[in-house]
Amino acid sequence: MTDWIDIGAINAIPQRGARCVNTPNGKIAIFRTADDQVFAMDNRCPHKGGPLSEGIVHGASVTCPLHNWVFDLSTGTAQGADEGQVRTYPVQVMDGRILIAPDVLMEVAAE
Template sequence: MDDWIDIGGIDAIPRRGARCVVTPNGKIAVFRTQEDQIFAIENRCAHKDGPLSEGIVHGAAVTCPLHNWVFDLATGKAQGADEGRVRTYAVSVVDGRILMAPELALMAAE
């Protein structure tokens, strides 16, 4: 994990909140659950491109602020009757710091 990118402390994201990280190839939403789990998904709803980082976090899911689609933060899959998915990305927490996989910026372009 020595080459992973430090994007900030876990306390920079409120519980049940998110932070948008801009990479050279797109925006990624990084979420913190009430239980301090950290997830990263593309910051674009599969339905109408809504900014997921501005959505409501509940459990390990986020509701898009535009049309209420719900996405599982671990898998990126739409929940309920909705179909579709968003990309998920590898993140880790080490000593209170959130780290992103180094290939993350490249993966966002695919």
């Protein structure tokens, strides 16, 4: 993947926080962990549609604010006894900026 799109400064997202990127087909949540890792996934919990960007980020996981389902930020897989998966997207940080591949945004828009 080349020609990554700059979607903002890493410092615009607090540690253990999230922000959203709007696409024509919905929102992608961008998460920042306490150790400055960055992850991206759909902003919708598969259980009841909760906004994951409003959940609690702990380690490399996020807990849905509606019913406490926990998802691995790198794989999107539900943890513990819960089942399901959230779609994840590749992101990278370069020179303090968060980058996402343009084909990710086009792929989401095409669905």
